Amino acid sequence: MNSERNTVVVTFIGGIIFGIGLAISKMTHPEVVLDFLQLDDLGLLFVLGGAASVSLIVFQIASRTNRVAPITGKKYSLREREINNDLIFGGVIFGIGWGISGICPGAAFASLGIGNYVILWGIIGMFLGAYGHGILKEYRD
Amino acid sequence: MSQILNDILTVFPNGIEHYLLGGIAIGVGVILIYVLTGTIVGASTGLETIISYRSKIKWFQQEGFVSSRMWRTAFTVGIITGAFIYTIISGGNLWVTEVQWWRLLFGGILVGIGTRLGKGCTSGHGICGLASVSTASLINVVIFVGVAIVVAHAIEIIGVVP
Numbered sequence: 540m541n542s543e544r545n546t547v548v549v550t551f552i553g554g555i556i557f558g559i560g561l562a563i564s565k566m567t568h569p570e571v572v573l574d575f576l577q578l579d580d581l582g583l584l585f586v587l588g589g590a591a592s593v594s595l596i597v598f599q600i601a602s603r604t605n606r607v608a609p610i611t612g613k614k615y616s617l618r619e620r621e622i623n624n625d626l627i628f629g630g631v632i633f634g635i636g637w638g639i640s641g642i643c644p645g646a647a648f649a650s651l652g653i654g655n656y657v658i659l660w661g662i663i664g665m666f667l668g669a670y671g672h673g674i675l676k677e678y679r680d
Numbered sequence: 681m682s683q684i685l686n687d688i689l690t691v692f693p694n695g696i697e698h699y700l701l702g703g704i705a706i707g708v709g710v711i712l713i714y715v716l717t718g719t720i721v722g723a724s725t726g727l728e729t730i731i732s733y734r735s736k737i738k739w740f741q742q743e744g745f746v747s748s749r750m751w752r753t754a755f756t757v758g759i760i761t762g763a764f765i766y767t768i769i770s771g772g773n774l775w776v777t778e779v780q781w782w783r784l785l786f787g788g789i790l791v792g793i794g795t796r797l798g799k800g801c802t803s804g805h806g807i808c809g810l811a812s813v814s815t816a817s818l819i820n821v822v823i824f825v826g827v828a829i830v831v832a833h834a835i836e837i838i839g840v841v842p
Contacts, residue, residue: 551757553712555709568777569777570778579693583699586699593708598808626798630824634794634823639787641779644726649762653763656776667788669727671793
């Protein structure tokens with residue numbers, strides 16, 4: 540029970556740092572993301588590259604040890620997903636949406652934090668999309 | 681030499697420091713959660729787990745969502761809080777986008793569907809997947825970045841600004 544509470548506290552604090560990073564790098568501004576996608580300002584490469592590089596070092600070292608995470612006792616694993624049609628089509632649909640709006644889930648929430656209430660259109664859209672996908676899965680199975 | 685420098689400056693008209701610094705901060709957030717809890721975060725799964733609080737549909741009531749929704753919601757609220765804290769510290773200037781509402785809404789719907797179908801977004805596949813050197817994530821990232829670049833150009837060409 541304690542471990543569950545501590546996990547919530549840690550992910551909240553981690554989320555705060557994550558949100559500060561999104562705000563510093565202006566990923567909170569759909570305009571900045573669209574500038575990248577229109578190849579006018581390639582700065583986003585440093586955001587993704589910077590975040591992935593520091594994470595890569597820790598992920599690769601930790602997953603090679605036999606240590607476990609202190610709060611949960613979980614072994615350090617790596618993220619692996621199946622390569623299938625959903626992965627491909629999901630990427631295409633997300634890409635179309637990202638190109639139209641300049642928003643992705645983490646950045647949209649951070650954008651709300653900098654006072655951008657207009658982003659609620661995008662957040663409502665993302666929830667509608669995720670809900671629609673859930674209904675689709677329900678019928679498919 | 682100065683020609684090369686000029687070319688670099690044109691693709692980075694706003695410099696790179698704040699991009700790199702922000703990116704590293706995002707990574708530090710990911711690492712803190714990973715090291716202390718062994719959890720690999722991703723922002724888009726948060727959409728489904730938040731829906732699981734309200735929807736009775738079986739898809740949203742699956743064990744993986746219900747058991748992780750507390751910390752995933754905490755992560756989402758943390759992201760909003762962090763951006764708010766940064767805004768206050770850096771002078772308190774709130775900011776509002778000029779991108780049109782219909783672009784945000786329709787784009788958002790596709791982002792919601794696509795990230796759930798593909799099981800990840802810019803943070804899950806993009807940051808954590810690449811940090812895991814996952815082939816699946818690399819494929820997904822190349823596709824969504826490539827498609828988005830084409831779509832953003834198409835929209836610019838038909839004259840929608842912003």
